[in-house]
Amino acid sequence: MQTDxxxxxxxxxxxxxxxxxxxxxxxxxxxxxAEAAEATHPKAAQVLKESVYMDDICDSVREASEAEQLTSEIDQVLQEGGFKVKGWTSNEALKGESKKEGETRILEAALEDKVLGIAWDNQQDMFFYKVKETVPSSPNDGKNEESLLTKRKVLSRIARIFDPIGFAAPVLVRAKIGMQQLWQRGYDWDELLPSDQQKWWVTFLKEMQDLNNVKYERCLTPPMAIGQPTLCIFADASEVAFGVCVYLQWKLEDGKYAVRFVLAKSRVAPLKKITVPRLELQAAVMAARVYTTVMKELRLQPESVIFMTDSMIALSWIRSEGRRFKPFVAARIGEIQSHTNPAQWKYVPGELNPADDVSRGLPVKKLSERWKQGPAFLYRPKEEWPSEKAVPDTETEVESERRKINHISAKQNDVIDVKKFSSWRKLIRVTAYVLKFVEKLKAARWIRSDDNVDPDERCLSTAQLQKAERFLIKEAQSTLHQRVKNGDFKTLSPFVDKGGNYQSRWTARQGSDIL
Incomplete structure (x- = not known):
């Protein structure tokens, strides 16, 4: 052994x-x-930096020729880095695809569940779900404990459906609500659910297999589209859940309109019960956050953005100053107004709001109806959309969330109670002594010993008595300011003298300074 x-x-x-x-x-x-190839192949480098998920490269271009050039550049860049591309799949035939037809078919079968968990029919350019679910037997069939459901098994089956775009959100929100109910009832993870829950979940899991028949368009731009689209974001809430959904409205060459589903998101209401208007406001917050995400990822530049809610209370909050409300409402108004313009928020009747489907849930078979196609009024010009109408009894709810400010006024007690004096002369002298004492405190001239005190200082001067008299008159007239402004004493011709006291022309001639 060579140890050295x-x-x-x-x-x-x-x-x-x-x-x-x-x-x-x-x-x-x-x-x-990708960074090394930015100078020579900028488009390919950008795709490799922004459009790669795990080992899949997902990108979209308008023309087949552009796709061929882009894939060729990506192949070249990856080859220089030591990477090997196994194959490309496109909704239109690309040059060189026919040579790898057998390999591509194998890859398509393998990649069905790999691209963000959603299968892609490249012939029709449609996304679809592929649910491989083993539904347990009915609890009435032999009651085999291995086939019966527990909370853990239910959650495991729900989590198998990965839906990043949220097209199945109206179906999955029913599962979320059901799981929340199981949690509220306190079932353990491995405790067998009662027969009524077993039946409901078995029925629901069977229904989930119908997602295999659901398809929706991958491309957000329909054929014959002109101009830029309108981004429409809907928000809604119920007592059990809230959510948002996003659509693009396009105008076509023939003057008609087309609608494309973009994104949806849902959440269950918190266990701590809050009012429906607050849930509607929470849905509006989610709409603002989804808008930020969509604008970050969307390559299209919308002509306009419109937010819609069927809650006039939430709409009134969004259009108000947040600091006027309680912290819960104020914080959410601030977030909404920081990401959106209150002028972009519009009212839509509840029966026309597609977000109602995601807040209450839908069966799988109804996903291909309004949820996929969008509300009917999106197929008409904006002038024909539902107009905003005043809804009664909303002001009470709005005011209930307004921050209440209590004004506390302290009444200052007079040092000298004039009601205890029956002599005007005595009142003036006491007041003069008090004012003299205050002056000494301010000047810090208080003398503790009486030995060095000038006898004249112990007596009140004429100026001090006059000052005390003017002070008492001014205090007595302090309540007359508003009345003088209102003209209650016009006949007396009041004016303010050098001491700041009111006098009348008549009393001034008579030698009195009391109004």
Missing amino acids: RKPDVYIMKVVTFGDKPAPAMAQLALRMT
Whole structure:
């Protein structure tokens, strides 16, 4: 054994799959490859940096020739980095695809459940679901415990459907509501559910298999579309859930309109019960957040953006100043107004709001109706959309959330109670002494010993008595300011003298300074 020899150093030239850092290393190598090619192939580098999910490259272009050039550049860039592309799949035939037809078919079968968990029919250019669900037997059939459902099994089956776009949100929100009810009833994870719950979940899981028949368009731009689309975002809430859905309205060359589903999102209402108007406001917050995400990812530039809700109370809050309301409402109004313009928010009747489907739930068979196609009024010009109407009894609910400010006024007690004096002369002298005492405190001239006090200082001067008299008159007239402004004493011709007291022309001539 050569203990004095330096050890040999070996470097792995490929990623060893199974190691914990392997995924991060692969993504880092891919990003470095893209950055190295930014100067020579900028479009390919941008796609590799922004449109790669795991080991899939997902991108969309308008023309087949552009797709052919882009795939060729990506192949070249990846080859320089040591990556090998197994094949391309497109909704239109590309040059070179026919040579790999057998390989491509195998890849299509393998990738059905890999592209964001959604299968893609490239012939029709449609997304669809592929649900492989083993529905347990009915609880009435032998009652085999292995086939009966628990909370853990139910959650496991629901989680198998990955729906990032949210097209199945009206169906899955029913499952979320059902899971929340199981949680409220306190069932353990491995506790068998009662027979009524078993029946409901077995029926629901069977219905979920009908998602295999659901398809929706991948492309957001319909044929013959002209101009830029209108982005329409709907929000709604019920006592059990709230959610939003997004559509694009396009104008076609023949003057008609087409609608495309973009995105949807749902959440169950919190266990701590809150009012429906607050849930409607929470749905509006979700709409603002979804809008931010859509605008970040959408390559199209909408002509206009319109938010719609069927809650006049939430609409009134959004159009108001947030600081006037309680913290719950104020914080959410602030977030909404920071991402959207209150002028973009419109009212839509509840029966025409497609977000009502995601807040209450839909059976699978109804997904292809209004939920997929969008509300009927989107197929008409904006001038023919529902107009906003005043809804009664909303002001009470709006005011209930308004911040209440209590004004506290402290009444200052007079140091000298004039009611205790029967002599005007005595009242003036006491007031003069009090004012003299206050002056000494302000001037810090208080003398503790009487030995050095000038006898004249112990007596009141004429000026001090006059000052005390003017002070008492001014205090007595303090309540007359508004009345003088209102003209209650016009006949007396009041004016303000040098001391700040009111006098009348007549009393001034008579030598009195009391109004």
